[in-house]
Amino acid sequence: EQSLAAELGRYASPSDVASVVLGAATVLESKWPGIKDLLAAHLAAAVEPARDPAACAKCVQIVQGLGSSPGFASPCPAKGIWEVRDHVDSLLGAVFRDKTVLNGMGYDIGRHRWAKAVVPELQEESRPGIRGGRPNMRDDPNLIQLVKDRLDMFTQTSSRLCVKGPRSSHEWQVVRTLTKDANSIYNDEPDIFSSMSNRTLKRIMRKHLCQYKPAWNESDWCQYCFDLEHKICPQVAELVQDVRSRLAAFLPSYFEAFDTYAQREGLQESPGLHLRMLRHFIYFHERQGPCRAHSRQGSLPCGMASMRNAQSGFPQRQLLDLREAEIQINKELKAMSKLLDSYLFHRAVNAHQKPLLKTILDNPGHGVLSMLCDFKELITLPIMGKTPGEAFFATARMELSCFGCVLTESAAGSTQECPQAQKLYIILISDTLDHTCTRANHCIDICLRQRSSSVQLREINIMSDAAGHFRGFESLYHHCVKLVRDHQVPVRVHYGCEKHMKGECDELFGWMELAMKRAKQRKCEIKTMDQLKWWLDDYSAAMRAQDPSSPRMTVLVDTERKPQYGRRLLSNSSDFAITRTYSITAVPLAAAASRYGVRVYNNIFSSRPVWKELTSSLYDEPANNLEEPCRKGYYGSGRENWDTAPVPLNQSTETVLTKRQTAQERHLAQGCDIKYSRELDDEALQQELIKKTQRLQRRRARVRIKQAALEAKVRAHLASSSSSSSSSSSSSSE
Template sequence: NTSVVAEAPAERGRDGPVQISLVPRKRTAAETGPEEELEKSAKVTGLTVGRKTLKRRADAAWDTSVSKCSSAEEAAEVLKRLLARAEKEWPGVTSAVSQAAAGPAAMSSDCDRCKRLLTGLSNLAPLQGDKLSVPYASVRRHLDGLVRQEFTSSQQANEQGYSIGRARWAAAANPEEPVHPGGRPSMVNKASVIAMVKKALDERSQPSSNICKKDAEWVVAHSLTDTKTEKYNSSADVHMAMSESTFMRVLKQHRTEYKRPRAVSDYRQHCSDLDTKVLPAIRSLLQEHRAALEGLMPSYFAAFDTHAAQADLSFETQPGLYVKEIEHYIARHCESRPCAKHAGSNFPCGLLSLRKRGSGFCQRYRLDLHENEAAAGHVLRSHLKLLLAYLHHRNAKDLQHAALTDLLECPPVGTAVLLSDHKELETIPQSWRETGDMFFAQARQELSIWGALLVEHDQGSTATNPSGPRVEVFYDDSPIPDSALVLSMPDVKITRTYCFSSQASRLRGPEYVRIFNHGFSTKPTATELSWSVKAGQVPEAWRKGFWGSSSKAWSKQIKPLGPSEENSLSRRYLEQKDLLPGALERRQTLLPDLQEEIRVREKRAHKAKKRAAARLEALKNKREAAASSSSSETSDSSSSSSS
């Protein structure tokens, strides 16, 4: 166990002496015995027992118990029971013995496994970056705290594969400290911002008849009169104080009681018929005749579609103008040249060249094409007459609303505006679009109310700042009268006139009133009407039930008007169409109830798509798991057969 080392002096002559010394040689691990390994472990772990004492105790245990065993199984059982008794006396001795028996190779494999685990935790994709969300930052802080408990410095953690810097190492000393997101504080939870948003919403909303749950309380829901984007853009204070995304987040978190309107109540029956009966019927007729004509000539409507795209013309936004132009297109399609109105314009009028010989059109279908054109023109003209009458009614209503709004917001100086209405047997609305003639056969409370709105220019008002409105609402509990007075005006030929005015007569005394028909509130001239008051009978209650007299207003079927047929709306249109120039070019917009219905349907479709995608993903994972299990079974069977 010694080595011979010959060492010459640094400076020597030819006959200088050579020094020889004996140095102990280090033995390899294969040449060392078990006793020496135990001695090394004793020195490492800090035991004060020497090598000879350990050897004597091990020999005694061997001679008294283990050497007397007849087989390896018996020796293993004896050692197992000795370890169990030692574990009761000194907890942890079993793990120490197993580590010593495994040797340095097993310890190195355990260290490699721990290093791979730490490296994987350090490289998790959601935990990368400097700016993390609060949940991810909290998870990373917890992991840093666990790593710091096992290592004494960040350098040791980096050597083991866990990448951590000085700042994170210092913060890991307090893992229970809350994580702050960093950056400037959010404005969403500020009381001043919430109050500013509430003030802007109150100016453009009104309380509704519904309630909603906010946090843990039930509050009255407010119906917004404009869209959220319009509210943000119209309020100068809100627009300068925050962005639109912040405004929307404040609405979502703190002002959930402000909602978009979902119902249209007191809806006119004519407007309801236009949306639910007239427009759908004309749309289906257009599709039917278009398919019939394109079946004979596939390129029949190609020129018209190009013109409609260039002019931004569609049936949804301008139904009257669209039907009028497509009817004219069909009527003049067989002509050789355009009409006098469209000569020199971009409107495709007079397309005889598409059906002449040599154009590629089969001549045996020419008579069928002409018959289909005649049928389509007849149907479209009769429906166009009805459509124009209904559109005139809607345009007149919109014009009256705009005139009344301007009059209420800023009446002339020195005048007062009184707007009143009486609602009889009114109930809480139940449907999204409810007309005044709807009847619900349910035991619901009905009220008759009278309301009035008064706006005036008093002494403290200016031309641009009238005094605030004064609203009065009364509950009508008066008994039904026994007699009635009927106002008769023989000069009025239209069943419904839009604007009347009256003034006291200076010649006949204050008890006589002169009545004028303006037609519209914007018409400067008026026609005086002759009238008289007669005694009449009190009308019966207009709500007769589901099949009563009120059903005539909503259960009737809309019929197209022939060349010599008229109804109340068409007669009014012929009488007043000169008062609304450009009514056909006016673009129609969707009603709030239709917008809400579209939004709900889109939401349902989105949820259905998400559920379908989740089902496909689950099926895909199931198939992959089945394929992997089958491949593993195949490999196991092949390995067993080869063995």
């Protein structure tokens, strides 16, 4: 062996040795057939340990590549990746049976995954709990309820409609208008932002609470509140900035004390107070020590004379200029304060009245009747599945007015200790288009007749918006004199804040819109008031059959003539203005004791902070335009268009159409041969077909081009990789 090794060692390279040994074996083959195979087997057996896959370049490459599969490194991959990873883990586990070997080959696998790879039963256990990453918060009923509760705090009902659920469904629901945008709600509500992300909030709103929508346009919102936010607040901010820079030019640290105070008291949150305090601070800045109102520790630091006296180093020749600037600024701030405060007060009034009225309507108490009423915008008849063109429509339609009322009265089982209320929703349809006080009073009378409670009536509350047709002297006479006399109970009149009284009446009108929309979908033809009433009755009955908790609706058609009770009740009391009160109370009085048999009080707000008696200052006068007839909605001559009943024409019968045809026929060749089909006519169908075919062909051509390109790429890649792999294999085999 030694001598042979020495002999072979003389050759230049190992490959030369290999070929010499191979050549020698070939020569010996003639003497001992099979020696070559024997040699190969011995060589293979000697080399075997080196064929461990951990040392094989190809295996390392594959294993490392598998380890870096997309998503494998994630602690909680998506479900699909999770399953593939488990499969690969167990495959490699079965082949290598050693975690360190795998790690050494570049396949990152932790203890936990390795356990699952070796014991497949563990995989099944671990999967379902963490399937698909984090738990789905969008469908969590608790979160949905939380969001809904919060949104309800910042919404008002509207009469708009929106689709429920996915776009394609035809389920409609009444929209609730958000009075605050969703981002602010998210940021201001701690229990929302602590339990979900803003994105989750949006997702929940989109999927489950799509009826909460931002205001459609600015008129959905109060004009005052809109102006406050978009016009007045920016103006105030600008003025404050300007004032600060003007005064800081004299004394750079002018506002230091004020800013500390404002920060501490959170003045930024109440702009009205902030502005007033700022004005006070500036006006009294030159004073020696605080004013009497602010002498207490921790109150507004007014009176900062020390900042401008001779010892402070302030140039004394500027004293007069500074004072002049302060007086000028005081004037400007005063004017702005007045404007701002008036708008802020409007908001405060709404915040005050709204919950009061809601309580009165929802829980009026035993024996108390509450009604909330409003007019809806006009309805146009007919209501049909298809809307005909304008020309056809012009005289062929009719307008109706609609009055809505939510009436709450004591339910049958109600007692003094445990009052129970029942709500009745009344829709009053009429062809009388007037929206006057007289009309409103008449409608209220009709609604009051719908009372069904057996409980003794003890008080009436009438609530409405503050528009002229409810808050007028004629209403005052009707509510405070006529109703009190008729029913012999106290009557309280409540008005909502101007422009904000959108309440359950709107929900009622939304319901009505819903019913009319459904009528259109069903292709009903509603041409008269009675048909409209029947449809609404049917719809309401169907709704209640489906969901017994849905509101009780009563639809009335009013064709009564104009009532003749129109009188106006006025007061010559100097401090009474009807447009400046939201609540008036009238109490019955023994007829002999007073002219009207009532005692009338002005309470200003529904919380009744004051009782200003008006009884002695009252006088009345006839309402104007009593004789004037009501405006009535009616069909023009075009009404007949809806009632045509075409019949076959005999020889002698001529109609407008036949006469016209006779006169024009010879000028329009084959006019009567015109193709007409209810659906697309043939030509249009042909066009449509051609278009569709072309589109399909274009798409096919595109797909073919893509496929060819892909194939070419794969071929090129295979060619280059096979040449490189063959070179590498040849080099390794040598």
